[in-house]
Amino acid sequence: MPDWRSHIRPHLATLRLTPTRESEIADELAQHLDDHWHELIASGASEEEALRLSLAQLQDDTLARRLASLKQAQEPSPVTPGVSTGHWSTDLWRDIRYALRLHGKELGFSATAVVIMALGIGASTAMFSVINAVLLRPLPYPSAERIVTLWGRSKQMSVSSVSIPDYHDWQQRSHSFAHLALVRTEDVPVSVRADPQIAATALVTANFFKVFARPASIGRTLTATDDELSTTPAVVISHAFWRRRFAGDSRAIGSAMRVGEEPYTIVGVMPPAFDMPLGTDVWLAFGAQAGTPAWQGRGNRPGFMAMGMLAPGVDATAAQRDMSAVATQLAAEYSGSNAGFDVVVTPILDSLVGDYRRTLWILLASVGLFLLIACANIGNLLLVRGTQRQRELAVRTALGATRRQILRQLLTEMAVLAAAGVGLGVLLAWAALGALSTLGIDGPPRFRDISINLPVLAFAMAMGALTSLAAGVWPAWRVSATEPKDVMDSEGRSGTSRSNRRLQATFVVVQVAVTFTLVVAGVQLLRSLEHARTANLGFVSERLWSARVVLPSGRYPGPTEQHRITEQFLVEVQPLPGIEAVAISSDPPLAPGWQTGYMVEGQVDQGGENPMAEMNRVSTSYFRAIGVPLIHGRDFEPGDRPGHLRVAIIDQVIADKAWPGQDPVGKRFFIPGPNWRENPLTVVGVVPTLRVYGYGLAPRNAQIYLPESQSPVRSFFVVVRGRASGLEKGVRETARRLDADIVVTDARTMRDRICDTVTSLRLTSTISVFFAGLALILATVGLHTLIAYDVAQRLRELGVRLALGAEPRTVVELVLKKGLRLTGIGLVAGLAAATALTQSMRSVIVGLEPVDGWTVSAALLFLTGASVFACWRPARRASRISPLELLRRS
């Protein structure tokens, strides 16, 4: 029988058929010719004649022409990847198209790689967008890098405010500033059309607006005349306040407003971006309060700070030197008030961002670690796939592709993956930031302005490039080194070279180590946060609630009126349902504020060197309300009235320091101030020291309590123990019934206030735990990929073992052992890294505890569990290989 195919194929050669289709058509036509030939033979033709007649049907090119118009004859021409066309853009485009087609065919692999990369890039992009918004973005003021804040500092206080006389001397004696302004912030009731609401005010000297070089958007800012005393001093309001309280009405300019009890005239509205000090609603002219008697004198530092614009050519370091010299002069001239006082000059962004700077960089570092895991994971996937593609690459090499061309093709494939990863990653980052903002964590300043903008996109792309380089180059290099001969030789024996296998194992070890680090950090942060929430601060924080109360000053000008209304307020609040105890305190835990020096009777007044104490004026039932037992002596009593013995309760620290080994009750001390010598305070009781700044922060100073009845206050916190629901409403209604102008604000549970002190701990723990979880998943996937691949490679060996009588259990153990060995190496490496990471985090995050055995054991358990989980399926598969099946496969 003739070989019909050899006659048919030349007619199909010009068509662009797929090889399969071409062979089908050849088969079909051969069958036709064969039938025809047999028929001719049957009808008596000789074989030769039958052949000639049959082949006559294929004489010219009619068949090819007719077939050419069919769709199946127009398959795209096959690419021989890696072989250069000699034109780089054509080559690139071809490589990209080939890569796309390849990824489309191996959707499972490509999707996994893209998702892993997107997780890594998304996480780091989200973190970077936070850093960009908070740390990197310049403040919206001209020459913002030259704006600085100035605080005092003494041995007792790392941050102290500034006195008015000192400020004037700073202005005259320093040479570093173009402008130096004085600022004092205070939350006070502000009435617009007789509707008092607490507003954030800043009393500022007129040159404050010169420091920030921003004009008002409507009206004017303050001028030098506003620094003088005036009957209706000027105020400038923020854009937000203007919208909120005046509904954006331009007639607000020139209208009156009461701040506290004093009338002011609005002269300007600032632009929306002007927000300094952060959150300020109203800027008050300094002249309005410049004459306040208690603020005069160099020893009085009533909460002022200074803000300055450095002179051109002066940097913060030079200004610091200049100001330290001025402080030294002043300390020498006024030793009574200024001895030991220095000035701290801080660039404004640093003072705004504070500790968050290092916290955020640490978070970025942990996200970087996460990205490393993603890279290792993708690297592993690429190696596994590269091994599977060795034959294809060998064929390409045989067809004339050089190693460089193959490498370029592999990297293009990686770049296509990276592009998809970046795209998806940016979407993930966008979603993550949205989720973060709904968590309601009060982050660092400017935290709310986070957005995905150009710098962030550029970062995402850079990360994409970095990831593809880190994950793609080494595997591509290894895979491109394939020698066609080796691959052909290994026909039927699928295999990975020893060095590739070692590289895969390294990738897994890196993943385990880094994941362990992240899990340790995450667990540690969570535990620390839990400690912070439940720690013993010296008082009972459960069911404790407090709110700030501000009395209108006009109606209650003196101590007698203030005490009377306060007492009445307490009497009316007490019977409200759910209340067990109620008291007032000027500076309760988590809202301390007033510190002052004190002097034990018989000791010499050392001015600024006097020991400091946190002062707190409280009502009689205060200690009972916050659950603090008296150690010694008595509580305040209703009999502690003005005109009687002036009494005080001190904490254990003062008792031990001032009167060591003696009974402090009955001893006397002084608070320096006007006529202080005539007003000694007598100790009547001793209480434990409270951690008034919250968990992780030791009290900065000793604590002194004065009875509210002997030194009444106009602004205080009402502290209530009881059921929180309905408390706020009851307290507010009581206040309104007593006087509609009493403002109740900042009402919260003590738990909430405690949580606020550990904001950065909450932020870092939320983010870290999230990443630790993701890392755990990725590492599990990575280990699974490796072990599953390894099992697939060793099927024959394992099958032989089973056939020779090995127990399936032994095979399971064999596979598990390999996985756990890699995990073990990773864990050892990770332990060192984890210790180092948490150590560096401890210096930054308040309340973070050192790593202990518990945390390490928990993390070990997590990772070992995850790796057993990762190896289990491949191990089971290995133990169930049937030797018969293996034979069939080979």
Add this chain to the structure above:
Amino acid sequence: MTDIDLSALDRELKKGAAELLLLSVLEARPRHGYELGKLIETSSGGRLIFHLDSLYPLLYRLEERGWIKGTWVEKAGERRRRFYRLTPTGHRVLLRQRHTWDEFVEAVRLVTRGEHA
């Protein structure tokens, strides 16, 4: 009588006749290529002959259009053969083409045999 669009008629004449022939012989049951050609040849008394180079391109075209479907059938001791059967679409097309053809033949008959005096 239905109007026949003359340009459509022209097209049908050139290509449709061959298509109609193939579809018609596949109506009864699936057949392979050689059998198809043979059947048309014998049924037409040797007047209509499909050569290999016109038969198969047409079969593949009809298959691409979804009117017929080819399936490989293997029988013990024989080489595999590709059998074509009519798809539901092909069946509808056949009915339509048959109708058009009948109309055409009728029209031609009327013109060529009719009385013109």
